[in-house]
Amino acid sequence: MSTISDPPSGSFQLSMLINDTRYRSYTFQFIALILLILAFAYLGYNLLANLQAAGLNISYKFLGEPAGYDINQTLIDYTSQSSHWRASLVGVLNTLLVAFLGCIMATVIGVVVGVLRLSNNWLVRQLMSIYVEIFRNVPVLIWILIIMAVFIAVLPQPRDFRGEDATASMVFGAFAFTGRGFYSPAPVFGPGSGVVVAVFLASIAGIFAFRNYAKKALYDRGQLIPTLWPSLAIFFIPAILAFFVMGRPITLDLPSLQGFNFQGGIFMRNSLIALWFALSIYTAAFIAENVRAGILAVSKGQTEAAASLGLRPGRIMNLVVLPQALRVIIPPLISQYLNLTKNSSLAIAVGYMDLTGTLGGITLNQTGRAIEAIFLLMLFYLAISLAISAIMNVYNNAVKLKER
Amino acid sequence: MKKIAILGAMTVAGLSAGVASAATLDDVKARGKLNCGVTTGLVGFAAPNANGEWEGFDVGVCRAVAAAVLGDPTAVEFVPTTGKTRFTALASGEIDLLARNTTWTFSRDVDLGFEFVGINYYDGQGFMVPKELGVSSAKELDGATVCIQTGTTTELNLADFFRANNISYEPVPIETNAEAQPLYLEGACDVYTTDASGLAATRAAFENPGDHVVLPEIISKEPLGPLVRHGDNQWGDIARWTLNALIAAEELGVTSANVSELASAAGSNPEINRLLGTEGTLGAMLGLEADWAVKAIMAGGNYGELFEKNIGENTPIGLARGLNALWTEGGLLYTPPFR
Numbered sequence: 001m002s003t004i005s006d007p008p009s010g011s012f013q014l015s016m017l018i019n020d021t022r023y024r025s026y027t028f029q030f031i032a033l034i035l036l037i038l039a040f041a042y043l044g045y046n047l048l049a050n051l052q053a054a055g056l057n058i059s060y061k062f063l064g065e066p067a068g069y070d071i072n073q074t075l076i077d078y079t080s081q082s083s084h085w086r087a088s089l090v091g092v093l094n095t096l097l098v099a100f101l102g103c104i105m106a107t108v109i110g111v112v113v114g115v116l117r118l119s120n121n122w123l124v125r126q127l128m129s130i131y132v133e134i135f136r137n138v139p140v141l142i143w144i145l146i147i148m149a150v151f152i153a154v155l156p157q158p159r160d161f162r163g164e165d166a167t168a169s170m171v172f173g174a175f176a177f178t179g180r181g182f183y184s185p186a187p188v189f190g191p192g193s194g195v196v197v198a199v200f201l202a203s204i205a206g207i208f209a210f211r212n213y214a215k216k217a218l219y220d221r222g223q224l225i226p227t228l229w230p231s232l233a234i235f236f237i238p239a240i241l242a243f244f245v246m247g248r249p250i251t252l253d254l255p256s257l258q259g260f261n262f263q264g265g266i267f268m269r270n271s272l273i274a275l276w277f278a279l280s281i282y283t284a285a286f287i288a289e290n291v292r293a294g295i296l297a298v299s300k301g302q303t304e305a306a307a308s309l310g311l312r313p314g315r316i317m318n319l320v321v322l323p324q325a326l327r328v329i330i331p332p333l334i335s336q337y338l339n340l341t342k343n344s345s346l347a348i349a350v351g352y353m354d355l356t357g358t359l360g361g362i363t364l365n366q367t368g369r370a371i372e373a374i375f376l377l378m379l380f381y382l383a384i385s386l387a388i389s390a391i392m393n394v395y396n397n398a399v400k401l402k403e404r
Numbered sequence: 405m406k407k408i409a410i411l412g413a414m415t416v417a418g419l420s421a422g423v424a425s426a427a428t429l430d431d432v433k434a435r436g437k438l439n440c441g442v443t444t445g446l447v448g449f450a451a452p453n454a455n456g457e458w459e460g461f462d463v464g465v466c467r468a469v470a471a472a473v474l475g476d477p478t479a480v481e482f483v484p485t486t487g488k489t490r491f492t493a494l495a496s497g498e499i500d501l502l503a504r505n506t507t508w509t510f511s512r513d514v515d516l517g518f519e520f521v522g523i524n525y526y527d528g529q530g531f532m533v534p535k536e537l538g539v540s541s542a543k544e545l546d547g548a549t550v551c552i553q554t555g556t557t558t559e560l561n562l563a564d565f566f567r568a569n570n571i572s573y574e575p576v577p578i579e580t581n582a583e584a585q586p587l588y589l590e591g592a593c594d595v596y597t598t599d600a601s602g603l604a605a606t607r608a609a610f611e612n613p614g615d616h617v618v619l620p621e622i623i624s625k626e627p628l629g630p631l632v633r634h635g636d637n638q639w640g641d642i643a644r645w646t647l648n649a650l651i652a653a654e655e656l657g658v659t660s661a662n663v664s665e666l667a668s669a670a671g672s673n674p675e676i677n678r679l680l681g682t683e684g685t686l687g688a689m690l691g692l693e694a695d696w697a698v699k700a701i702m703a704g705g706n707y708g709e710l711f712e713k714n715i716g717e718n719t720p721i722g723l724a725r726g727l728n729a730l731w732t733e734g735g736l737l738y739t740p741p742f743r
Contacts, residue, residue: 068560070575080563149586157591159536179592180549260537260548260594261574270592271576348554351577361488362554362577368491368516 051371060376062367063088069362071353073269084363091358092380098276098354099341099384105280106340107333110287115317117292128288135285141346143282148274148350155179161257174254176262181269183255183262192249199242206238207231271352275344283340287333294329295321326399334392338385345381355380428500428632428639429691432473437481440466441499444484446581448605448714448721449505458482462503464710465524465630465647468700469501472646472692477703487556491516494633501643503630505599507557517634521644524629524707526727526736528622529561530600532607535615537594542621546571551584551593553577558598561624581606599626605721642690648739649697652679653706655730655739660705667698679742686742707737 017027051058063085070080075093078086117128135143156168157179170176176183189197214225243250255265298321306320307313347354348361355377364373432438442450442462450460458466458480467477483499494502495517505527506512508520533539542565552559554577566573576593578584585606588596596606600622607613630647632640653659656676658666663680670682677683681694690696704710711728715721729735 068563070559070563070566070573072575072577080560080567152587152590152592159591179590259546263547348577348579351554353577357554357577362559365487365554365556366560368512370488370492 058372059369060372062363062369062372065367067363068366071358073272073353084359084367087363088355088359088376088380091353091355092384094352094358095341095344095347095354095356096384098272098279098344098347098352099337099388101276102279102283102340102344103337105276106283106287106336109280109284110336111291113284113288114291115295117288118295132285132288135281136289140278140282140343141349144275144278144346144349147278148270151270151274152179158257158261161262170255174252174265176255176257178262179270180261181267181271181273183265183267185252185254186264186266188251188253190249190251192246195246196239196242196250200239203234203238206234210234269352271347271350274350275347275352279340279343282343283336286336286339290329290332290336291325293332294325294327297328298324323399327401330392330396330399334389334396337388337392341384341388342381428636429473429642432500436474437479438466438470438473438501439481439483439499440470441483441485441490441493441502441504442466443504444486446505446602448719448723450482450503459714461525461710461714462505462630464704464714465503465650466501467703468650469643469646471699471703472649472696473642475693475699477699491518494518494631497633500639501630501632505628506631508627508629508631509557512631518631519634519640520629520631521640522629522647523627523736524647525601525627527599527601527626527628529558529597529624529626530603530622531619532588532596532603532616533594533619534591535617539617539619542619542623543569543571545573545595547573548594549574549576549592550595550597551576551578551588552597553581553584554579556598557624557626562597565623585609599628601715601721601723604723608720608722638691642692645690646697646700649679649700649742650707650710651730651737651739652742653697653701654708654737655732658701658706660702660709663698663701667695675742684743 017023048058064083066081067084067087068080069087071078071087071090073094074090075097076086076090078090113128113131116124117132119125119128155177158176160166160168161170161176161178168178174185210230211227214227217223217225253264255262255267257263302320302324303316306316311319344354345356345360348357351357359373359380360377364370367373440463442458442460445451446460448460450458450462453459463482466480466482470480471477483493485493485499485502485504490502490504490506491512493499502518503524505525507527508523512518513520531542531545533545539545545566550562550573552562552575559575559577562573562575576587578587581598581602584596584598587593589610596603598606600618603618607616607618610616630643632643652675653663656673656679658676658679666676667680667682670677674683678686679697681687681696681698685694687694687696693699705713708730711725712718715723717724725733725735727736729737731738
């Protein structure tokens with residue numbers, strides 16, 4: 001016995017596109033889409049025609065030509081004979097570097113300040129309010145310039161380290177803090193160092209495994225295993241043992257004053273530090289407010305309920321309040337990360353060669369291809385921003401309220 | 405929505421540009437004003453004075469062209485341009501003439517579609533270092549930190565120079581001359597490099613100019629000159645010969661003081677007569693009045709007068725004529741004959 005009625009079959013008429021409510025909205029959306037595409041095509045065609053008339057031929061051939069200029073901070077191989085495209089990539093990586101470092105530092109400062117703004121201590125609370133209000137309400141460009149100026153004026157220059165009556169000296173003979181940047185020892189990986197690195201990576205994996213085991217033990221058997229000290233032990237002891245067993249394969253390259261500058265070691269330029277620091281403390285002020293709002297959004301009843309179950313304040317924060325607050329904090333945090341990344345285009349104020357400095361600055365000037373360079377610049381920033389959004393949205397989906 | 409706005413803005417820019425690219429001379433006459441691109445402010449070359457009037461060596465060229473075309477040296481709309489915006493402004497028709505100490509290079513002339521109408525200042529790139537470093541040659545600068553204005557030809561010359569001599573350096577890019585001075589004086593860079601004229605002007609502004617030396621090496625040729633767009637040869641000719649007229653006037657001894665007297669009637673020197681329009685039809689050939697050159701010279705004086713008034717030895721800039729003297733005095737200024 002079959003009572004299932006047949007689906008309405010056939011007899012689709014063209015008039016149904018207008019008259020049938022099932023299709024009508026699609027019809028109009030389709031027409032609107034076509035019109036939109038036509039409008040854009042007209043604008044684009046008009047733009048090209050007028051550029052042609054004005055003698056501005058759009059061409060990206062310049063990207064393949066040698067750039068001809070040097071860049072101080074390059075994360076990939078680059079010489080003045082590399083192409084403009086390569087110079088742009090160097091700029092992209094420099095932008096990503098400062099954005100990455102900035103996001104981490106801004107988050108750390110922002111979370112600490114945000115939590116402290118809710119502190120019961122009056123003085124701490126007021127100090128944090130002052131920090132937030134000052135840094136949030138002065139343009140970030142001013143902060144970048146102030147920090148750079150202070151940096152250059154306060155710290156000694158390499159010339160102060162020179163000669164008999166040097167007014168500055170290196171810290172522990174290994175670190176030099178100069179107005180041009182910080183010099184620190186660089187590790188030199190000799191033969192056999194691969195084993196040490198492998199052991200180190202394995203011990204990090206071990207820490208995660210141990211913490212998982214501890215969590216499982218807590219949830220399954222209610223057994224509380226301390227994690228802090230064992231984790232630290234796993235972190236240090238195997239790697240140090242391997243280091244000595246392999247006969248100390250990793251040595252340090254110390255910076256030393258040679259000629260005009262310190263040579264050797266790792267050099268962190270003043271421009272990177274000033275930009276990184278300025279972007280971090282500026283954005284952290286906004287993040288602090290997000291964190292505060294997120295924590296306040298968790299009902300007080302949650303805290304009281306957790307306390308009545310006998311949880312200590314630290315655990316209440318970690319296990320009850322923060323997981324719920326994160327749902328409120330993450331979405332505005334994404335937009336702060338995007339702001340920080342875009343604000344990093346102010347880098348040229350301190351001579352940091354980011355994407356705006358290379359592609360949108362020197363390449364644009366040297367080739368005179370302003371429209372092409374600016375368009376490419378927009379594409380790069382768009383791609384970077386969308387990528388950050390995508391990654392953060394994945395994280396947001398992981399922490400957000402799971403509805404069943 | 406943002407995308408639409410941007411495309412719309414670009415379209416509007418494109419539309420307005422399309423209108424302006426016809427015969428530039430007619431446009432300028434119809435407008436009654438010359439749109440002249442200058443720097444955003446470089447004392448001696450182009451900067452507004454205390455009264456807000458633009459003055460300087462490059463400004464003098466703008467005023468001479470305006471006087472030749474419109475008969476009025478004040479009929480100039482000065483458009484400040486940065487190193488980034490200058491070429492787009494000229495190519496799009498926002499300005500008719502760019503007089504902004506711009507170096508004449510092959511790619512700018514050929515690839516960007518501009519026409520350099522001459523050279524009004526022969527410059528070259530030099531280095532300045534504090535005396536206490538004890539450096540006597542640019543080849544001893546291995547490993548030095550060099551402050552450099554970004555977006556100029558100096559950047560490319562610097563890379564070439566250090567590569568050719570196989571020595572290393574650390575470039576510190578800086579937006580403007582004003583930002584470079586404190587960095588150099590604080591010691592954030594060991595060396596400051598820019599055009600020799602700029603170094604002289606910068607050093608003159610220091611508290612103790614004697615503590616700094618300009619190294620003997622001049623590592624590049626920087627011929628600075630005014631330029632116009634490709635495609636309007638008549639306009640290019642007007643700009644070129646106005647500049648030449650200023651140089652010829654100095655060579656022939658025509659100054660702003662005696663030009664009206666010399667132009668009142670044909671004199672004994674046929675070349676002066678042709679230049680000043682009392683003989684022949686040179687002005688008509690350009691499509692201008694017969695006394696175009698008289699007006700151009702009256703605007704600010706001949707080349708020598710412009711130089712002495714704006715950047716010469718008696719000004720704070722204090723530049724010697726050097727290469728920019730007339731060919732008859734050992735310099736490079738040499739104008740084709742007016743005939």
